[in-house]
Amino acid sequence: MTLRECYESIQGDLDGLIGRVMGEERAERFSMKFLNDQSYSQLMDAIGQGDFENAFRAAHTLKGVCANLGFTKLQEAAAELTEAMRGGTKPENTELIEQTKAEYERTMQALMAYQSSR
Amino acid sequence: MYKALIVDDLEINRELLAEILEDEYSIVLAENGQQALDILTTEDNGISVVLLDLVMPGMDGYQVLEEMSSRSLLDRIPVLVISAESAVMAERRCFDMGVMDFIHKPFDSVLIRKRVENMVELVDYKNQLEEKVREQTDTLREQNGLLREQARKLKERNTKMIDVLGAVVESRNLESGEHIKRVKGFTRLLGEQLMQECPEYGLTQEKMEIIVSAAALHDVGKIAIPDSVLLKPGKLTKEEFEEMKTHTIRGCEILDNVEGAWDEEYGRYCYEICRYHHERYDGRGYPDGLCGEEIPVAAQIVGIADVYDALVSERVYKGAFTEEEAFNMIQGGECGLFSDRILAGFAHVRAAFKELALNQKNHAAQ
Numbered sequence: 001m002t003l004r005e006c007y008e009s010i011q012g013d014l015d016g017l018i019g020r021v022m023g024e025e026r027a028e029r030f031s032m033k034f035l036n037d038q039s040y041s042q043l044m045d046a047i048g049q050g051d052f053e054n055a056f057r058a059a060h061t062l063k064g065v066c067a068n069l070g071f072t073k074l075q076e077a078a079a080e081l082t083e084a085m086r087g088g089t090k091p092e093n094t095e096l097i098e099q100t101k102a103e104y105e106r107t108m109q110a111l112m113a114y115q116s117s118r
Numbered sequence: 119m120y121k122a123l124i125v126d127d128l129e130i131n132r133e134l135l136a137e138i139l140e141d142e143y144s145i146v147l148a149e150n151g152q153q154a155l156d157i158l159t160t161e162d163n164g165i166s167v168v169l170l171d172l173v174m175p176g177m178d179g180y181q182v183l184e185e186m187s188s189r190s191l192l193d194r195i196p197v198l199v200i201s202a203e204s205a206v207m208a209e210r211r212c213f214d215m216g217v218m219d220f221i222h223k224p225f226d227s228v229l230i231r232k233r234v235e236n237m238v239e240l241v242d243y244k245n246q247l248e249e250k251v252r253e254q255t256d257t258l259r260e261q262n263g264l265l266r267e268q269a270r271k272l273k274e275r276n277t278k279m280i281d282v283l284g285a286v287v288e289s290r291n292l293e294s295g296e297h298i299k300r301v302k303g304f305t306r307l308l309g310e311q312l313m314q315e316c317p318e319y320g321l322t323q324e325k326m327e328i329i330v331s332a333a334a335l336h337d338v339g340k341i342a343i344p345d346s347v348l349l350k351p352g353k354l355t356k357e358e359f360e361e362m363k364t365h366t367i368r369g370c371e372i373l374d375n376v377e378g379a380w381d382e383e384y385g386r387y388c389y390e391i392c393r394y395h396h397e398r399y400d401g402r403g404y405p406d407g408l409c410g411e412e413i414p415v416a417a418q419i420v421g422i423a424d425v426y427d428a429l430v431s432e433r434v435y436k437g438a439f440t441e442e443e444a445f446n447m448i449q450g451g452e453c454g455l456f457s458d459r460i461l462a463g464f465a466h467v468r469a470a471f472k473e474l475a476l477n478q479k480n481h482a483a484q
Contacts, residue, residue: 020227021137033130060173064202065130067224079204 003028006114010107013070020068031069035111039065040104043078047097053088059100074103119144120166120238125154125182126200127174131223135169135200138227139234143167151177155185158195165195167238169230170217172201172208183215192216194245196237200225276380277331284334287341290348297427298334303474304423305333311463312419319415325387329416332387336395336420339369363404366393390414395421398454410457418460425453430475441472 003024007014018027039062046055059082066075077100084091091097122143124135127150136145146165148154151174158165168186172179179199186192192215199212202223209220218237221230285295309329313321321329340348343365347358354362369392373385380388394408394417401409403421413421429444439447445468447453449461456464464471 016224020224021134022227026137030130030134033133037128037130039128054175057173057175060202061128064171064173064223065128067202068131068134070224 001114001117003031003114006110007031007070010071010110011073012107013072015070017068017070031111032115034065034069034071035108035115037065043100050090052085052090056082056085056088059085062100071107074100074107077103121146121164122234123148123154123157123165123168125149125151125168125174125179126171128171131171131200135230138230139169142231142235150174151179151182154182158186158189158191166241167234168195168197169234170197170199172199172203172212180211180215183212183217187216194241196241198230198233198237200230277334280331280334283338284336287338290341290345297431300427300431300474301336301420301423302330302333304426304471305420306330307467307470307474308419308422308460308463311467312415312460315463315466316459321415325383328384328387329391329419332384332391332416333420333423335369335373335388336391336424337365337369338372338392339365339367341372342368363396366396366405369393387416390417391420393417395424396454397421399457400455403454418457421454422448422456422460422464426471427475429453441475445471 004014006012014027017031018024021027021030039058043055043058043062046052046058059078063075063078063082066072066078077096081091081096081100084093084096120143122139123146124132124139125148126132126135132147132149136147139145143166146157148157154168154170155177158168170179170182179201183192183197186195186197196218197216198219198221199209199217200221200223201208203209204222212220218240219233221233281295281298284298288295288297291297306326309321309326310323312319313323313326343362347354347361350358370389373388373392379385391414393405394403394413397403397406397408397413397417398421399410399413399418401407403413425448426444429439429447430441432438448456448464
């Protein structure tokens, strides 16, 4: 599995990432860093505790990092969730949380599949 | 190498930016707002540009900006905000707070490089210009001070030379330079009184300084009067008196010949005083028979000062009058008519005139 195939499976923007970091090698290194990124778990912890202020911040951070790494689908889901919690409010549409969860899992699976194929 | 401070709570973001910039900048990293401020405090001038995230736990980007603004750091250190924040209001707020640029995530590495480079260059250039302006302002201020000091010295020397000139003329009168000193003193007393009492004359302290200095030359024309007339002990004949009167016009001829020695205003006052200090308010003075306010106020003032001094001093042709006699003679029009306003001013400084006359006399006797 190539990194490009990995990105294609999650409809990500690999070329955008390569452009940002100037090189495929770096693109790979940075995309792999996402495997250890804490913003998703912080988001879910905060939601679990009903702390929507911190949840907003974590979602905002997740949205930012996904934008930079070219995880377009997860970025879009996180963006919607971010806006639903702006000001520290509980999202009316809990579907947004599920959607983010689903996209995150899809992204992580693809990244892990790529990592194990190397 | 310029130092760039990268402030972002997420490691991936910090590393991404560091990779983009590390070829051209030495990178300093901060995980949150407080750390960023600590670094700005300790490294102070060392940081050339700040790349700032907005949404961070603890102290966020806005608070960092507020703190930087209150410490006047934003004038010196440009800030580039890099945020996933899509709301236009957030961007506006950042610019209102004084950030120099705003980039949305995801960012493009080439644009980041370019924009950071532009910011650093711009602020560098601005700082250099300000430094240069400061240097030049200092130099100018210094030079201005020197010039003013030189102008002051020149003026002082000019006044002294004029006093010397007056004293030279007077020495032919077999008098010391005391008459000049006294006339200048009386002129100042009366002139400064009129400055208060009669604003319509438009006298100012600056003008008074010039008038007092120019008063030293009121009799400069006497240098051209022959000894037989100037030093005659008794009463002058009609012809001799006519000759004596020409000292006013001859003084002006001398002044005309030294044109260029002083500025226009100074020259004008010298001329007025020389020519008109024997004019009287009723038109019965000389040389031109000017009437009332046709007589320049400077000449009117020096006119009284001159007459008063002549009265209270001993001369080859007369003894000294007492202060009371002198005062009454002038007020009574025995030495020619003066304007009521000037006589009123004279009455108000009578005591000071008396004191000055006495001091000078004692001084001369010592």
